[in-house]
Amino acid sequence: MNISKNLKFLRLMRVCGRNMSDLSHPPNIAPAPQAGRRSCTLEQLKNRELIRVHGSEVVPFLQGLVTNDVTRLQHPEGPSSIYGLFLNKGGRVLYDTIIYRTNNPETYLLECDRDASSEFRRNLRMFRVRKQIDIDSVDDEYSPWVIFTKNGGDGELVHATHNLPELFVASDPRLPSLGTRVLAPTDISWAKLVKGFWQNNEVVATPATADNNYQLLRYKQGVGEGVQELPPGKCFPLEANADFLNGVSFNKGCYIGQELTARIHHSGVIRKRYMPIRLTAPLGSNHTVQSVAGANLGRVFGHAQNRGVALLRIEQVLNGQQELTVDGDRCYAERPEWWPRDVPSKRRVASIE
Known part of the structure; x- marks a missing residue:
């Protein structure tokens, strides 16, 4: 996905016109799964927002703030996304994030809680000092979605079939059972996403329901997310299971809150x-x-x-x-x-x- 190149185009398209509002929502009646076909749930994560961090020093900038090793995203064979936490000086969790690489090595997208977006950006800007780093929201251009099965996981449902070049698709870096993240243009419809992934109707996609949604999936796994479930300054990263969720590196250099995190880990x-x-x-x-x-x-x-x-x-x-x-x-x-x-x-x- 070439996110950085598509941003201006998407902003222009937004000004020129959007899809009709009724096309932006999934149909009220979900198709029933047919024999021999897989079933999954496609849900827009409306409580999550994407922040763009861009600049020639973006990697060392993020490396000094987040618990995970951002340099892994620079390697061609490395992951396309990583999970991490931003801590205060006392080593307690402030914000959780998933960091996505883009086609531009100087641009990364950080997923965060929508309710904490302003505070999160303010926190990032406080530490950039004289670094040439731009930090802004791309909420009007890209939105995060998730695809998961009822029992969780199975990212193979999507990786081999999607044909929409404007999408970015990556398995959740925390747990396979949390499904697959999809970053899509804000004005794309639920129906177009479904058609783009499964042209041959090999999978039955259904919208989220009260009994089957991403929040319940996380709760069944015991994974906290966002400032309501991970209140700023209330817990340590290892209490939030960051060590089990691939969210903390004990081999990288210093970052804010690193000393206490390492001490708790080694004790x-x-x-x-x-x-x-x-x-x-x-x-x-x-x-x-x-x-x-x-x-x-x-x-x-x-x-x-x-x-x-x-x-x-x-x-x-x-x-x-x-x-x-x-x-x-x-x-x-x-x-x-x-x-x-x-x-x-x-x-x-x-x-x-």
Whole structure:
């Protein structure tokens, strides 16, 4: 995808005219899957926004700010996108991002929470100092979408078939189960995306529903995203599972918050992590997870239907036999399948020492 070359063209097209508004939304009735055909969900991520960072010093600029190794994106055989976190000086998470490379080696696109877009850009500009770096939103030109199956993953559904040169397609760099990201022109319709990917109707694509959407998919995996679920300054990157989600490099040079992140990693003492949680009743105003005895074990930061994501104490929740409650009702914490078998715990580290 040649994003940098298409920006001016897309802006001109936006001025000249857009598709009719009703074409910008998926049909109300989803086609039923037919025998022998795969089924997937195509959803626009309306709560995510793309920020363009451009300049001759863009790589060293980002390298000094983000937890992951941005230089990997420079290699022809390297990934087309990486997951990373921006931290404060105390090593706590400020913003989560997916960084995408473009055909222009001096231009990268950073996906962020739409509600935090202004603060995120302000934070980036604060650190550019005298570097020749341009930072601006491309929200009026490109939008992120996601394609996933009901059980998650299977990026092969899209990579071999799409024929729209204006798209950028990349598997989610965190987990295969989170599907495939698609960066598409803002004025492209849901129907055109479907037709562009599957000309021969080899896949049945359906719009997101209340019972099948990207948010629920993330909650079932225990992956937090955005400032509501990863509140700025409230958790450390390893508590947000950045080490398990390919979001932190322990071999790169210094970046803001790096010292404490490395210290926590090498000590192995990580008392809390984000986990999926299953609710038995609608969540009220109290999001604190407690034991029956009343001990606070964590907090739910995002929830929908009977699923949620919570920052919980590993030792007490996973290794204990106690029941968990939230807002007075029973709840169940689940160990994510994608976690390594031997998740470091306080007890294990203490025994080693």
